Amino acid sequence: MFSLFTLKELFRLALPMVVSQGAFALMMFADRFFLSRIDSVHVAASLGGGVTFFVSICFFTGIVSYGNALVAQYYGRRTLEFCPRVVTQAVFIALASQPVLLLVTLLVAQSFSAIGHDPSLVALEKPYFQVLMAGSFFFLVKNGLASYFTGIGRTRVVMISDVIGVLLNIPLSYALIFGKLGLPALGIVGAALGTVIAGILTIGIYALFYFNRIHVEQFKVRESFRFDRSIMRRYLRLGFPSGLEFFISMATFNIFMLLYQSYGISEGAAMAIVFNWDMLSFVPMMGLSIAIMSLIGRHVGAGDMSRATQVISSGCVIGLTYSGVLAICFFLFRVDLLEVFASPGEDFSAIRDIGSKMMIGMACYVMADAVILVCSGTLRGAGDTRWLMIASIAIHVVMLLVQLVVILVLEQGPLVSWSVFVATLGLNAVIFAGRVFSGRWRQPERLARVMAH
Structure with missing residues (x-):
């Protein structure tokens, strides 16, 4: 069922979130x-240390982020006083x-050298990771505030706060990296x-x-x-599977990434x-999913499942259109996009060769990715987090096991490993779409359990 009204409603709600998530992608970019x-070693280290940071906090991030769905459900019921709780x-x-x-910080900081990374890479990955972990409390609180404003439909607040935060971050990071403005x-x-x-600073704006x-x-x-036992119980009951699923999927991805970087500096830099560039597609699509x-x-x-169906079809239209355009650009301009990150005075040919493929x-x-994010947003909003957890964990664990065989046992090259990764995402999209369109998540008795305290 498709509705132009719902498409416009979703677009108005999603656009600020896409801008917000895109601002985050711009910051990382x-x-x-x-x-x-x-140099290219710094680029590879920022990927290794950054992804390891996200893996380390993603269990709690997944739980906190489920506040979006909880707030939206209370908002739909018109019990507004529950939302800020x-x-x-x-x-x-x-x-x-x-x-x-x-x-986790103390234990994980030792993992970079244990997995066989080049010492020059480890020397950069470790402090990058430790500084980010020192700010973990603030990242979680910021995520909780963003989830709240998204849940009540005020996504422009999220956009304004995050965009201002990024506009502060970019010159600040530049000054701190290169020693400008007396820093x-x-x-x-x-x-x-x-x-x-x-x-x-972004928390202050929120x-x-x-x-x-x-x-x-x-x-x-x-x-x-105040502590609210009933809301906290519901938060953990529905958010825990979301957090665990997020953690396992990110952990397996991080292990795969670290294994892939063991191919060498050029392969690691190419992946970074x-x-x-993938973030310019994936991160804004996360805004749509939210x-x-x-x-x-x-x-x-509100108990209006006909409108929920319209949201799904509208999400597919927006997600597939956006990602389809980017897919064409990534294919046609792949070498030019890689060259943007060529370090001055370094031989970029090895990175260019593997990166273009x-x-x-x-x-x-x-x-x-677009299908996965539309479907996962649907299932999380409906509280189908347990199925999502089981399916996602199974897919990612199998992917990692195959990668271990490909990289460590069969000793295949990086392009074979990359092909397995691409195929896994395709399989993930098919499985998630099957769950959404089967309709089992929308059974009245199951939705009643989701809304129960």
Whole structure:
């Protein structure tokens, strides 16, 4: 069922989120571009250290992010006073995560050398990772606030806050990397520090909207600053599978990435550059997925499943159109896009050779990414997080096992490993689409359990 009205509604809600997520992609893009001005080792280290950071916090990020669906469901039910209570519980979760994340920081920092990375790479990956982990509490709180405003449909607040944060981050990171404006030249540590500082400033911008007098009165914010056992129980019941699924999928991806980087510096740098361009597709599509989760959650809360069907079809139209255009660009201009990251004075031929073939693979899977994100946003919004967890974990674990065989046992080359990765994303898209269009997630008795406290 397709509705032009719902398409417009989703587009209005998703566009600020796409801009917001795109701003994040731009921030990462800028950091890696600045680091490429030093050398290709810094680029590879920023990918290894950055992805390892996201893996380390993604379990808690997945739980906190589910606040989007919870808030949207309460909003759809018109129980507005419950919405800010979700934010308070998210802060409690962020606080509770800190001892665990401190232990993770100490243990994971040793993994870069244990997996066989070049010592020059390890020397950069480790401090980059540690500085980002030091700011983990702020990243989680920022995520909780963004999820809240998305859940109540005020995605422009998210866009404004995140865009301002990125506009602060880019010059700050540049100054800290290269030692401008009287600041010390910290190299890759400066890139991480700039990201943390910008994240803290972004929380301040969110707070201006959150504590606005009209908003405080409408949503009874003053009464929300307490532990709410029933909301926390529901948060963990539905958010835990989401967090575990996010963690396993990111962990297996990170292990694959680290294994792939063991092919050599050129292969690792090529992967970093390809994924940098991939972010311009994947990260904005995450914005669409977040908007879909919010709208689906709202319609589930209101009991209007016909509108939920319209959201799915509209999401497919937007996602496949956007990713299809980018796929064509990635294929036609693959060499030119790689050359953007050529470090001055270095021989770029090896990176160009492997990277151009990887770009073809990326052009093949970006539309599969769009299907995955539309479907996962739908299932999360409807509370079908347990199935999503089981399916995603199974797919990613099988992918990793195959990669271990390909890379370590059969000792195949990087392009064979990359082909397996591309095929896995295609299979993932087919399985997720099958679940969404089977309709089992929308059974009334199952939705009633989702909404129960």
